[in-house]
Amino acid sequence: MxxxxxxxxxxxxxxxxxxxxxxxxxxxxxxxxxxxxxxxxxxxxxxxxxxxxxxxxxxxxxxxxxxxxxxxxxxxxxxxRCDGGQEDVELFLRAVRWLARYEERHDPEQGETTVTVTRAMLAKGLRVPLREAGRLRRLFEMLYWERWGGEGNSRALDSDDWHVKVGRDVRHFLRVRSVDDFLEATAGWLGPYAPTVVEPPSEPSTASLEEAGSYIDERIFDLIKQAHGGRWDCTKLLVLLRELDDNYRAGNAYAAHALLRALLDHVPPLFGQSSFAQVANNHQWGRTDGKYVKRLVAFRDQADDVMHRQITKIPCLLSMEDMPARAAVNRFLAGCADQLG
Missing domain, CATH: 1.10.10 (Arc Repressor Mutant, subunit A)
Incomplete structure (x- = not known):
C-alpha cells in the first residue's frame, strides 16, 4: 500500500x-x-x-x-489509515466472515436465492450490544458500500433497523482477517473489476470521465422495488434508474442526460400532475427539497440541448460535470418513493 x-x-x-x-x-x-x-x-x-x-x-x-x-x-x-478506524475495519471483517459462515449453514427461503440477515441477528452473532447503535450504523454503511458478495440491503427510514441479503459469492470472504486479505479475495472474485490501492499519479488527469461511484443510491432501488406491484407499475421506472446509474458510472454524458430527462418526464403522475414543472410548483416540498427540485427543472432545458440541438460547426460542450448533483436527484427520487407508498 x-x-x-x-x-x-x-x-x-x-x-x-x-x-x-x-x-x-x-x-x-x-x-x-x-x-x-x-x-x-x-x-x-x-x-x-x-x-x-x-x-x-x-x-x-x-x-x-x-x-x-x-x-x-x-x-x-x-x-x-485513520485514528480509530481500525476498530471499524476489524468489526467489518468479523462481520463478513460471520456472514460467510451463516450462508454456508442456512438455506434461503422458498423462492429466494439469498439468505436474509437482520441487524439483530448479526449483532448477536458478533456479540455487539444493540445499544451500540452508532457502531452498528457504521457497520451497515460499510456493508452497503464495500463489495463483499452481498446481494442487497435495506434500512428502514428514520430507524436503526436494517438487514442484508447474502448470496453464495460471500464464500470468497470466509477467511479474510486483514484489509490485504479482503482486497485479495475481492480480486479473486471480481478479477479486473476489483478495487485496488494504487500510488497517486504525479499529475492527476482531469480528462477521464469514468465514474468512481454510483449516481442513484441503492436504497432508492429498494424502496421502489418494495412498492412495485401496488397501485403503480414501476417496471419502466426501475429500468430508467438502472440505465441512468450504469451510464453515469461509465461516463456516458449524453446518455446520462437523456435518461435523466426521460425519468423526470416519466414520474409526474405519481404526484397527480402531467408535467415536471407542475410537480415542482404544486407539490408541497420541504424548503431544501424544493430547492433541489427547482435545479432539476432548470436541468430539463440543458437536457433539451442534448436531445434536440442539431449538428453545427460549434462543438457541444456538455460533459458529466454538468449533470445535476447526486443529492438533488436522490432527494427527488425519495419523494417519488414516498408517493408510491
Whole structure:
C-alpha cells in the first residue's frame, strides 16, 4: 500500500472518518471543505484529487476534483489509515466472515436465492450490544458500500433497523482477517473489476470521465422495488434508474442526460400532475427539497440541448460535470418513493 503524507492528505482522510464516526454516514464535499479550510487552510478539492482511489472515493468523475454535494467516502483501506478506524475495519471483517459462515449453514427461503440477515441477528452473532447503535450504523454503511458478495440491503427510514441479503459469492470472504486479505479475495472474485490501492499519479488527469461511484443510491432501488406491484407499475421506472446509474458510472454524458430527462418526464403522475414543472410548483416540498427540485427543472432545458440541438460547426460542450448533483436527484427520487407508498 502507498504511504500517504502526514500533512493535508492525512488531514482530509481523518476529517472524513471523524464525520463518519460521529454521524454514521459519509459527508458531502462542502461540509469537509469548509471545516478544513477554516481550521487548517486546506484546499480539500486540490488535495482529494491526489489521494489514491483505493483509499478515497468521491462521486465526481475520476481525476476531477469533487465539489458541492459530491459524496466523499473512505474505502476499507482508507478507514484503516485513520485514528480509530481500525476498530471499524476489524468489526467489518468479523462481520463478513460471520456472514460467510451463516450462508454456508442456512438455506434461503422458498423462492429466494439469498439468505436474509437482520441487524439483530448479526449483532448477536458478533456479540455487539444493540445499544451500540452508532457502531452498528457504521457497520451497515460499510456493508452497503464495500463489495463483499452481498446481494442487497435495506434500512428502514428514520430507524436503526436494517438487514442484508447474502448470496453464495460471500464464500470468497470466509477467511479474510486483514484489509490485504479482503482486497485479495475481492480480486479473486471480481478479477479486473476489483478495487485496488494504487500510488497517486504525479499529475492527476482531469480528462477521464469514468465514474468512481454510483449516481442513484441503492436504497432508492429498494424502496421502489418494495412498492412495485401496488397501485403503480414501476417496471419502466426501475429500468430508467438502472440505465441512468450504469451510464453515469461509465461516463456516458449524453446518455446520462437523456435518461435523466426521460425519468423526470416519466414520474409526474405519481404526484397527480402531467408535467415536471407542475410537480415542482404544486407539490408541497420541504424548503431544501424544493430547492433541489427547482435545479432539476432548470436541468430539463440543458437536457433539451442534448436531445434536440442539431449538428453545427460549434462543438457541444456538455460533459458529466454538468449533470445535476447526486443529492438533488436522490432527494427527488425519495419523494417519488414516498408517493408510491
Amino acid at each position: 502507498p504511504t500517504l503524507a502526514q500533512g493535508p492528505q492525512r488531514a482530509v482522510l481523518q476529517a472524513l472518518y471523524d464525520h463518519f464516526r460521529s454521524h454514521g454516514v459519509w459527508p458531502e464535499f462542502d461540509r469537509v471543505d469548509r471545516q478544513l479550510r477554516r481550521a487548517a487552510k486546506i484546499d480539500v478539492a486540490q488535495v482529494a484529487v491526489g489521494i489514491p482511489e483505493g483509499l478515497l472515493v468521491t462521486h465526481a468523475p475520476r481525476g476531477v476534483a469533487p465539489r458541492g454535494h459530491d459524496l466523499m467516502r473512505l474505502t476499507l483501506a482508507g478507514i484503516e
